Amino acid sequence: MTGLDELLVQDAVAAGQPRVVVTTRLLGACLGEGGEVRALALTVGRRETLLLELRRGAFGERIEAVASCPRCDEALDLDLATAELLAAAPDSSARVEMALEAEGTLWQALMRPVTGADQTAALGAPDPAAFLLRRCVSTLARSDGVPWPLEELSTGMVAALDDAMRRLDPMAEIRLELVCPACRHEFSAPFDAAGQLFAELAAEADQLLREVMAIGRACHWREDEILGLPRPRRRAYAALAMAP
Template structure:
Protein backbone atom coordinates (compact mmCIF):
# COMPACT_ATOMS: atom_id res chain seq x y z
CA UNK A 1 0.00 0.00 0.00
CA UNK A 2 1.39 3.38 -0.99
CA UNK A 3 1.03 6.12 1.63
CA UNK A 4 1.87 9.66 0.55
CA UNK A 5 4.33 11.65 2.62
CA UNK A 6 1.74 14.38 3.13
CA UNK A 7 -0.86 11.91 4.43
CA UNK A 8 1.62 10.31 6.79
CA UNK A 9 2.72 13.70 8.12
CA UNK A 10 -0.91 14.62 8.78
CA UNK A 11 -1.41 11.35 10.68
CA UNK A 12 1.75 11.92 12.70
CA UNK A 13 0.78 15.50 13.53
CA UNK A 14 -2.72 14.46 14.63
CA UNK A 15 -1.37 11.77 16.93
CA UNK A 16 1.70 13.53 18.30
CA UNK A 17 -0.11 15.28 21.17
CA UNK A 18 -2.27 12.29 22.09
CA UNK A 19 -1.61 9.57 24.70
CA UNK A 20 0.22 6.47 23.38
CA UNK A 21 -2.85 4.29 22.90
CA UNK A 22 -4.87 7.03 21.21
CA UNK A 23 -2.04 7.85 18.82
CA UNK A 24 -1.83 4.19 17.74
CA UNK A 25 -5.50 4.28 16.81
CA UNK A 26 -4.98 7.66 15.10
CA UNK A 27 -2.28 6.05 12.96
CA UNK A 28 -4.26 2.97 11.97
CA UNK A 29 -7.81 4.32 11.59
CA UNK A 30 -7.27 6.34 8.38
CA UNK A 31 -5.20 3.55 6.82
CA UNK A 32 -7.78 0.83 7.56
CA UNK A 33 -11.12 2.69 7.47
CA UNK A 34 -13.05 -0.53 6.91
CA UNK A 35 -11.81 -2.06 10.19
CA UNK A 36 -12.94 -1.16 13.71
CA UNK A 37 -9.34 -1.03 14.89
CA UNK A 38 -10.20 -0.24 18.51
CA UNK A 39 -12.22 -3.46 18.74
CA UNK A 40 -9.42 -5.72 17.48
CA UNK A 41 -7.45 -7.86 19.95
CA UNK A 42 -4.23 -6.07 20.86
CA UNK A 43 -2.17 -8.63 18.94
CA UNK A 44 -4.26 -8.19 15.78
CA UNK A 45 -3.95 -4.41 16.12
CA UNK A 46 -0.19 -4.69 16.49
CA UNK A 47 -0.14 -7.03 13.49
CA UNK A 48 -1.59 -4.15 11.45
CA UNK A 49 1.00 -1.79 12.93
CA UNK A 50 3.78 -4.14 11.88
CA UNK A 51 2.28 -4.35 8.39
CA UNK A 52 2.28 -0.55 8.15
CA UNK A 53 5.88 -0.58 9.31
CA UNK A 54 6.74 -2.96 6.45
CA UNK A 55 5.07 -0.60 3.96
CA UNK A 56 7.00 2.38 5.26
CA UNK A 57 10.41 1.11 6.32
CA UNK A 58 10.73 -2.58 5.40
CA UNK A 59 10.49 -5.82 7.37
CA UNK A 60 13.75 -5.68 9.30
CA UNK A 61 13.66 -3.77 12.59
CA UNK A 62 16.95 -2.77 14.21
CA UNK A 63 16.53 -2.72 17.98
CA UNK A 64 18.58 -1.86 21.06
CA UNK A 65 18.37 -3.18 24.62
CA UNK A 66 20.47 -2.60 27.74
CA UNK A 67 21.56 -5.56 29.84
CA UNK A 68 19.98 -5.20 33.31
CA UNK A 69 22.98 -6.90 34.91
CA UNK A 70 25.95 -4.99 33.47
CA UNK A 71 24.39 -2.17 31.36
CA UNK A 72 25.97 -3.43 28.13
CA UNK A 73 24.17 -2.08 25.07
CA UNK A 74 22.87 -4.88 22.83
CA UNK A 75 21.84 -4.48 19.22
CA UNK A 76 19.52 -7.05 17.67
CA UNK A 77 17.15 -7.40 14.75
CA UNK A 78 13.52 -8.46 14.61
CA UNK A 79 11.50 -9.33 11.53
CA UNK A 80 8.03 -7.83 11.30
CA UNK A 81 6.87 -10.91 9.40
CA UNK A 82 7.81 -13.19 12.29
CA UNK A 83 6.07 -10.99 14.84
CA UNK A 84 2.95 -10.63 12.70
CA UNK A 85 2.67 -14.42 12.68
CA UNK A 86 2.05 -14.22 16.45
CA UNK A 87 -1.19 -12.26 16.02
CA UNK A 88 -4.18 -14.26 17.29
CA UNK A 89 -6.63 -15.74 14.80
CA UNK A 90 -9.40 -16.44 17.35
CA UNK A 91 -10.91 -13.76 19.57
CA UNK A 92 -12.97 -15.91 21.96
CA UNK A 93 -11.11 -18.45 24.10
CA UNK A 94 -12.03 -20.81 26.92
CA UNK A 95 -10.31 -22.74 29.69
CA UNK A 96 -11.12 -25.04 32.56
CA UNK A 97 -10.37 -23.72 36.04
CA UNK A 98 -10.98 -26.26 38.77
CA UNK A 99 -13.74 -27.92 36.79
CA UNK A 100 -15.34 -24.59 35.93
CA UNK A 101 -15.47 -23.66 32.25
CA UNK A 102 -14.65 -20.00 31.65
CA UNK A 103 -14.95 -18.19 28.33
CA UNK A 104 -13.27 -14.91 27.56
CA UNK A 105 -12.38 -12.70 24.64
CA UNK A 106 -8.96 -11.25 24.05
CA UNK A 107 -8.45 -7.65 25.23
CA UNK A 108 -8.80 -4.87 22.66
CA UNK A 109 -7.72 -1.24 22.64
CA UNK A 110 -11.26 -0.20 23.57
CA UNK A 111 -10.94 -2.25 26.76
CA UNK A 112 -7.66 -0.58 27.65
CA UNK A 113 -9.08 2.89 27.01
CA UNK A 114 -11.91 2.18 29.43
CA UNK A 115 -9.69 1.13 32.33
CA UNK A 116 -9.44 3.27 35.44
CA UNK A 117 -5.92 4.07 36.67
CA UNK A 118 -4.53 2.20 39.65
CA UNK A 119 -3.62 -1.29 40.82
CA UNK A 120 -7.10 -2.69 40.11
CA UNK A 121 -6.74 -2.10 36.37
CA UNK A 122 -5.58 -5.63 35.52
CA UNK A 123 -8.44 -7.24 37.43
CA UNK A 124 -10.96 -4.89 35.80
CA UNK A 125 -9.55 -5.72 32.36
CA UNK A 126 -9.91 -9.46 32.91
CA UNK A 127 -13.42 -9.09 34.32
CA UNK A 128 -14.37 -6.91 31.35
CA UNK A 129 -13.27 -9.63 28.91
CA UNK A 130 -14.99 -12.56 30.64
CA UNK A 131 -18.11 -13.91 28.92
CA UNK A 132 -21.05 -15.07 31.06
CA UNK A 133 -18.77 -15.41 34.06
CA UNK A 134 -19.97 -15.92 37.64
CA UNK A 135 -20.39 -12.77 39.70
CA UNK A 136 -17.44 -13.66 41.90
CA UNK A 137 -14.21 -15.29 40.78
CA UNK A 138 -11.23 -16.15 42.94
CA UNK A 139 -7.87 -14.50 42.47
CA UNK A 140 -6.56 -17.88 41.29
CA UNK A 141 -9.21 -18.09 38.57
CA UNK A 142 -8.49 -14.55 37.40
CA UNK A 143 -4.76 -15.30 37.32
CA UNK A 144 -5.44 -18.39 35.22
CA UNK A 145 -7.46 -16.32 32.76
CA UNK A 146 -4.68 -13.71 32.59
CA UNK A 147 -2.15 -16.45 31.76
CA UNK A 148 -4.46 -17.91 29.13
CA UNK A 149 -4.88 -14.46 27.56
CA UNK A 150 -1.11 -13.97 27.33
CA UNK A 151 -0.68 -17.44 25.81
CA UNK A 152 -3.46 -16.86 23.26
CA UNK A 153 -2.13 -13.43 22.26
CA UNK A 154 1.69 -13.32 22.61
CA UNK A 155 1.74 -9.72 21.36
CA UNK A 156 -0.34 -8.66 24.37
CA UNK A 157 2.82 -8.71 26.49
CA UNK A 158 5.61 -9.43 24.03
CA UNK A 159 8.94 -10.52 25.49
CA UNK A 160 12.17 -11.04 23.52
CA UNK A 161 14.65 -13.56 24.88
CA UNK A 162 18.11 -11.96 25.01
CA UNK A 163 21.54 -12.96 26.30
CA UNK A 164 24.31 -10.48 27.10
CA UNK A 165 27.58 -11.23 25.24
CA UNK A 166 29.62 -9.58 28.01
CA UNK A 167 28.26 -11.07 31.23
CA UNK A 168 26.14 -13.96 29.83
CA UNK A 169 23.05 -12.72 31.68
CA UNK A 170 19.80 -13.90 30.05
CA UNK A 171 16.46 -12.17 30.34
CA UNK A 172 13.15 -11.64 28.59
CA UNK A 173 13.07 -8.02 27.48
CA UNK A 174 9.65 -6.39 26.98
CA UNK A 175 9.07 -5.10 23.46
CA UNK A 176 6.41 -2.47 22.85
CA UNK A 177 5.39 -2.83 19.20
CA UNK A 178 3.22 0.30 19.20
CA UNK A 179 5.87 2.41 20.92
CA UNK A 180 8.62 1.20 18.59
CA UNK A 181 6.65 1.88 15.39
CA UNK A 182 5.54 5.32 16.59
CA UNK A 183 9.12 6.23 17.54
CA UNK A 184 10.25 5.33 14.02
CA UNK A 185 7.44 7.42 12.54
CA UNK A 186 8.46 10.32 14.79
CA UNK A 187 12.07 10.18 13.60
CA UNK A 188 10.95 9.94 9.96
CA UNK A 189 8.60 12.92 10.30
CA UNK A 190 11.18 15.17 11.93
CA UNK A 191 13.82 14.20 9.37
CA UNK A 192 11.40 14.89 6.51
CA UNK A 193 10.44 18.28 7.92
CA UNK A 194 14.12 19.23 8.15
CA UNK A 195 14.47 18.25 4.49
CA UNK A 196 11.42 20.35 3.60
CA UNK A 197 12.94 23.29 5.45
CA UNK A 198 16.23 22.90 3.57
CA UNK A 199 14.61 22.68 0.13
CA UNK A 200 12.15 25.49 0.82
CA UNK A 201 15.00 27.82 1.75
CA UNK A 202 17.10 26.74 -1.25
CA UNK A 203 14.42 26.80 -3.96
CA UNK A 204 11.49 28.74 -2.51
CA UNK A 205 9.16 25.79 -2.99
CA UNK A 206 6.01 25.27 -0.93
CA UNK A 207 5.74 22.34 1.46
CA UNK A 208 3.11 20.65 -0.73
CA UNK A 209 5.43 20.83 -3.75
CA UNK A 210 8.32 19.29 -1.84
CA UNK A 211 6.20 16.50 -0.37
CA UNK A 212 4.84 15.71 -3.84
CA UNK A 213 8.37 14.83 -4.98
CA UNK A 214 9.37 11.18 -4.89
CA UNK A 215 11.83 10.29 -2.09
CA UNK A 216 14.52 9.66 -4.72
CA UNK A 217 14.09 13.05 -6.39
CA UNK A 218 13.90 14.81 -3.02
CA UNK A 219 17.17 13.14 -2.02
CA UNK A 220 18.86 14.25 -5.24
CA UNK A 221 17.84 17.88 -4.70
CA UNK A 222 19.08 17.72 -1.11
CA UNK A 223 22.38 16.29 -2.32
CA UNK A 224 22.78 19.16 -4.79
CA UNK A 225 22.02 21.71 -2.06
CA UNK A 226 24.56 20.08 0.24
CA UNK A 227 27.16 19.88 -2.56
CA UNK A 228 26.79 23.60 -3.25
CA UNK A 229 27.18 24.41 0.44
CA UNK A 230 30.30 22.26 0.67
CA UNK A 231 31.78 23.89 -2.45
CA UNK A 232 31.06 27.34 -1.04
Protein backbone atom coordinates (compact mmCIF):
# COMPACT_ATOMS: atom_id res chain seq x y z
CA MET A 1 0.00 0.00 0.00
CA THR A 2 1.10 3.52 -0.73
CA GLY A 3 -0.17 6.80 0.66
CA LEU A 4 -2.36 7.11 -2.45
CA ASP A 5 -4.14 3.87 -1.51
CA GLU A 6 -4.54 5.05 2.09
CA LEU A 7 -5.97 8.36 0.86
CA LEU A 8 -8.32 6.53 -1.52
CA VAL A 9 -9.77 4.55 1.42
CA GLN A 10 -10.00 7.61 3.70
CA ASP A 11 -11.85 9.64 1.04
CA ALA A 12 -14.15 6.78 0.02
CA VAL A 13 -15.09 6.00 3.63
CA ALA A 14 -15.68 9.71 4.35
CA ALA A 15 -17.92 9.87 1.26
CA GLY A 16 -19.97 6.97 2.62
CA GLN A 17 -19.22 4.58 -0.25
CA PRO A 18 -20.40 0.98 0.31
CA ARG A 19 -17.73 -1.27 1.78
CA VAL A 20 -17.76 -3.62 -1.21
CA VAL A 21 -17.04 -0.67 -3.53
CA VAL A 22 -14.16 0.62 -1.36
CA THR A 23 -12.74 -2.92 -1.19
CA THR A 24 -12.82 -3.23 -4.99
CA ARG A 25 -11.10 0.14 -5.42
CA LEU A 26 -8.38 -0.61 -2.86
CA LEU A 27 -7.68 -4.14 -4.14
CA GLY A 28 -7.82 -2.80 -7.70
CA ALA A 29 -5.21 -0.14 -6.93
CA CYS A 30 -2.94 -2.73 -5.30
CA LEU A 31 -3.37 -5.42 -8.00
CA GLY A 32 -2.00 -3.15 -10.75
CA GLU A 33 -3.04 -3.29 -14.41
CA GLY A 34 -6.77 -4.10 -14.84
CA GLY A 35 -6.94 -4.27 -11.06
CA GLU A 36 -10.59 -3.40 -10.47
CA VAL A 37 -11.83 -5.94 -13.02
CA ARG A 38 -9.65 -8.59 -11.40
CA ALA A 39 -10.79 -7.57 -7.90
CA LEU A 40 -14.45 -7.93 -8.95
CA ALA A 41 -13.82 -11.42 -10.34
CA LEU A 42 -12.24 -12.65 -7.07
CA THR A 43 -14.29 -14.76 -4.66
CA VAL A 44 -15.33 -12.98 -1.47
CA GLY A 45 -12.97 -15.24 0.49
CA ARG A 46 -10.01 -14.26 -1.69
CA ARG A 47 -10.89 -10.57 -1.29
CA GLU A 48 -11.04 -10.96 2.51
CA THR A 49 -7.70 -12.81 2.44
CA LEU A 50 -6.08 -10.02 0.42
CA LEU A 51 -7.50 -7.35 2.76
CA LEU A 52 -6.05 -9.21 5.76
CA GLU A 53 -2.68 -9.49 4.02
CA LEU A 54 -2.70 -5.79 3.08
CA ARG A 55 -3.56 -4.96 6.67
CA ARG A 56 -0.76 -7.18 7.98
CA GLY A 57 1.71 -5.39 5.67
CA ALA A 58 0.58 -2.01 6.98
CA PHE A 59 -0.17 -2.60 10.66
CA GLY A 60 1.50 -5.90 11.55
CA GLU A 61 0.41 -9.40 12.57
CA ARG A 62 -1.62 -8.54 15.68
CA ILE A 63 -5.12 -7.07 15.39
CA GLU A 64 -6.73 -5.18 18.25
CA ALA A 65 -10.49 -5.25 17.88
CA VAL A 66 -13.55 -4.99 20.08
CA ALA A 67 -16.66 -7.14 20.31
CA SER A 68 -19.60 -6.95 22.64
CA CYS A 69 -21.27 -9.79 24.53
CA PRO A 70 -24.80 -10.38 23.17
CA ARG A 71 -26.01 -11.45 26.62
CA CYS A 72 -24.61 -8.82 29.03
CA ASP A 73 -23.28 -6.11 26.65
CA GLU A 74 -19.78 -6.35 28.14
CA ALA A 75 -17.17 -4.93 25.74
CA LEU A 76 -14.46 -7.48 24.89
CA ASP A 77 -10.99 -6.28 23.90
CA LEU A 78 -9.67 -8.76 21.37
CA ASP A 79 -6.04 -9.39 20.48
CA LEU A 80 -6.11 -11.48 17.29
CA ALA A 81 -3.36 -12.97 15.17
CA THR A 82 -3.81 -12.53 11.42
CA ALA A 83 -2.40 -16.02 10.76
CA GLU A 84 -5.18 -17.56 12.87
CA LEU A 85 -7.87 -15.80 10.83
CA LEU A 86 -6.51 -16.83 7.43
CA ALA A 87 -7.94 -20.00 5.91
CA ALA A 88 -8.04 -21.44 2.42
CA ALA A 89 -10.31 -19.54 0.04
CA PRO A 90 -11.38 -20.72 -3.43
CA ASP A 91 -9.12 -19.30 -6.12
CA SER A 92 -11.73 -19.55 -8.83
CA SER A 93 -15.43 -18.97 -9.00
CA ALA A 94 -15.94 -22.24 -10.91
CA ARG A 95 -19.14 -24.18 -10.23
CA VAL A 96 -18.90 -27.22 -7.97
CA GLU A 97 -21.32 -29.92 -6.85
CA MET A 98 -22.20 -29.59 -3.17
CA ALA A 99 -24.10 -32.16 -1.11
CA LEU A 100 -26.62 -30.87 1.42
CA GLU A 101 -29.39 -32.10 3.64
CA ALA A 102 -32.76 -30.42 4.07
CA GLU A 103 -36.34 -31.51 4.71
CA GLY A 104 -35.05 -34.97 5.68
CA THR A 105 -33.65 -35.51 2.18
CA LEU A 106 -30.21 -35.38 0.60
CA TRP A 107 -29.70 -32.89 -2.21
CA GLN A 108 -27.06 -32.02 -4.79
CA ALA A 109 -26.58 -28.37 -5.69
CA LEU A 110 -24.42 -27.03 -8.52
CA MET A 111 -23.16 -23.75 -7.18
CA ARG A 112 -20.26 -21.31 -7.23
CA PRO A 113 -18.78 -19.02 -4.59
CA VAL A 114 -19.92 -15.39 -4.41
CA THR A 115 -17.56 -12.89 -6.07
CA GLY A 116 -16.99 -9.16 -5.63
CA ALA A 117 -19.05 -8.61 -8.80
CA ASP A 118 -21.98 -10.51 -7.24
CA GLN A 119 -21.76 -8.46 -4.03
CA THR A 120 -21.70 -5.26 -6.08
CA ALA A 121 -24.73 -6.39 -8.09
CA ALA A 122 -26.53 -7.19 -4.82
CA LEU A 123 -26.20 -3.58 -3.58
CA GLY A 124 -29.70 -2.19 -3.37
CA ALA A 125 -31.39 -5.58 -3.85
CA PRO A 126 -34.41 -5.85 -1.52
CA ASP A 127 -33.10 -9.18 -0.16
CA PRO A 128 -29.33 -9.38 -0.92
CA ALA A 129 -28.96 -12.93 0.51
CA ALA A 130 -31.75 -14.30 -1.70
CA PHE A 131 -30.35 -12.36 -4.66
CA LEU A 132 -26.90 -13.96 -4.17
CA LEU A 133 -28.36 -17.46 -3.85
CA ARG A 134 -30.32 -17.04 -7.08
CA ARG A 135 -27.19 -15.81 -8.81
CA CYS A 136 -24.78 -18.48 -7.55
CA VAL A 137 -26.90 -21.65 -7.38
CA SER A 138 -27.43 -23.09 -10.88
CA THR A 139 -29.31 -26.30 -10.20
CA LEU A 140 -30.69 -28.22 -7.27
CA ALA A 141 -31.68 -31.88 -7.44
CA ARG A 142 -32.66 -34.59 -5.00
CA SER A 143 -29.99 -37.24 -4.56
CA ASP A 144 -32.03 -39.56 -6.85
CA GLY A 145 -31.47 -37.00 -9.62
CA VAL A 146 -34.95 -35.43 -9.70
CA PRO A 147 -34.46 -31.68 -10.26
CA TRP A 148 -36.12 -29.14 -7.94
CA PRO A 149 -37.25 -25.67 -9.10
CA LEU A 150 -35.12 -22.95 -7.49
CA GLU A 151 -38.20 -20.72 -7.20
CA GLU A 152 -39.71 -23.13 -4.68
CA LEU A 153 -37.24 -23.20 -1.79
CA SER A 154 -38.45 -23.81 1.76
CA THR A 155 -36.81 -21.96 4.67
CA GLY A 156 -34.93 -25.16 5.51
CA MET A 157 -33.59 -25.49 1.97
CA VAL A 158 -32.45 -21.85 1.94
CA ALA A 159 -30.62 -22.44 5.24
CA ALA A 160 -28.97 -25.61 3.86
CA LEU A 161 -27.89 -23.75 0.71
CA ASP A 162 -26.49 -20.89 2.83
CA ASP A 163 -24.56 -23.46 4.85
CA ALA A 164 -23.20 -25.08 1.65
CA MET A 165 -22.16 -21.60 0.49
CA ARG A 166 -20.18 -21.12 3.73
CA ARG A 167 -18.48 -24.52 3.32
CA LEU A 168 -17.61 -23.58 -0.26
CA ASP A 169 -15.88 -20.33 0.81
CA PRO A 170 -15.22 -20.29 4.58
CA MET A 171 -13.20 -17.05 4.34
CA ALA A 172 -16.24 -15.18 2.96
CA GLU A 173 -17.41 -14.70 6.53
CA ILE A 174 -14.70 -14.92 9.18
CA ARG A 175 -16.17 -15.95 12.53
CA LEU A 176 -14.60 -15.64 15.96
CA GLU A 177 -15.48 -18.06 18.78
CA LEU A 178 -15.54 -15.93 21.92
CA VAL A 179 -16.20 -16.31 25.65
CA CYS A 180 -17.44 -13.30 27.63
CA PRO A 181 -15.12 -12.71 30.62
CA ALA A 182 -17.98 -11.18 32.64
CA CYS A 183 -20.80 -13.73 32.24
CA ARG A 184 -18.95 -16.69 30.63
CA HIS A 185 -21.38 -16.69 27.71
CA GLU A 186 -19.90 -18.50 24.69
CA PHE A 187 -20.78 -16.92 21.38
CA SER A 188 -19.66 -16.58 17.80
CA ALA A 189 -19.16 -13.14 16.24
CA PRO A 190 -18.26 -12.12 12.69
CA PHE A 191 -14.90 -10.45 12.06
CA ASP A 192 -15.08 -7.70 9.46
CA ALA A 193 -11.67 -7.49 7.76
CA ALA A 194 -12.65 -4.53 5.56
CA GLY A 195 -14.24 -2.59 8.42
CA GLN A 196 -11.17 -3.16 10.60
CA LEU A 197 -8.66 -2.03 7.96
CA PHE A 198 -10.75 0.96 6.82
CA ALA A 199 -11.24 2.17 10.40
CA GLU A 200 -7.52 1.92 11.13
CA LEU A 201 -6.66 3.83 7.95
CA ALA A 202 -9.32 6.48 8.62
CA ALA A 203 -7.91 7.00 12.13
CA GLU A 204 -4.55 7.85 10.55
CA ALA A 205 -5.83 10.59 8.21
CA ASP A 206 -4.19 13.42 10.19
CA GLN A 207 -0.99 11.48 10.64
CA LEU A 208 -0.71 10.89 6.87
CA LEU A 209 -0.99 14.65 6.27
CA ARG A 210 1.66 15.37 8.92
CA GLU A 211 4.01 12.83 7.31
CA VAL A 212 3.54 14.36 3.85
CA MET A 213 4.14 17.84 5.30
CA ALA A 214 7.29 16.80 7.17
CA ILE A 215 8.83 14.96 4.20
CA GLY A 216 7.87 17.76 1.80
CA ARG A 217 9.48 20.36 4.04
CA ALA A 218 12.66 18.33 4.53
CA CYS A 219 13.14 16.89 1.04
CA HIS A 220 11.22 19.30 -1.23
CA TRP A 221 9.43 16.40 -2.97
CA ARG A 222 6.01 16.89 -4.52
CA GLU A 223 2.89 15.66 -2.73
CA ASP A 224 2.17 12.97 -5.35
CA GLU A 225 5.76 11.71 -5.12
CA ILE A 226 5.50 11.36 -1.34
CA LEU A 227 2.05 9.73 -1.51
CA GLY A 228 3.39 7.27 -4.11
CA LEU A 229 6.03 5.93 -1.73
CA PRO A 230 5.41 2.48 -0.22
CA ARG A 231 3.99 2.99 3.27
CA PRO A 232 7.01 1.64 5.26
CA ARG A 233 9.39 3.86 3.23
CA ARG A 234 7.22 6.95 3.72
CA ARG A 235 7.00 6.33 7.46
CA ALA A 236 10.76 5.86 7.72
CA TYR A 237 11.41 9.16 5.89
CA ALA A 238 8.76 10.91 8.02
CA ALA A 239 10.37 9.65 11.21
CA LEU A 240 13.71 11.09 10.08
CA ALA A 241 12.14 14.37 8.97
CA MET A 242 10.30 14.74 12.27
CA ALA A 243 13.30 13.81 14.44
CA PRO A 244 14.53 16.76 16.48
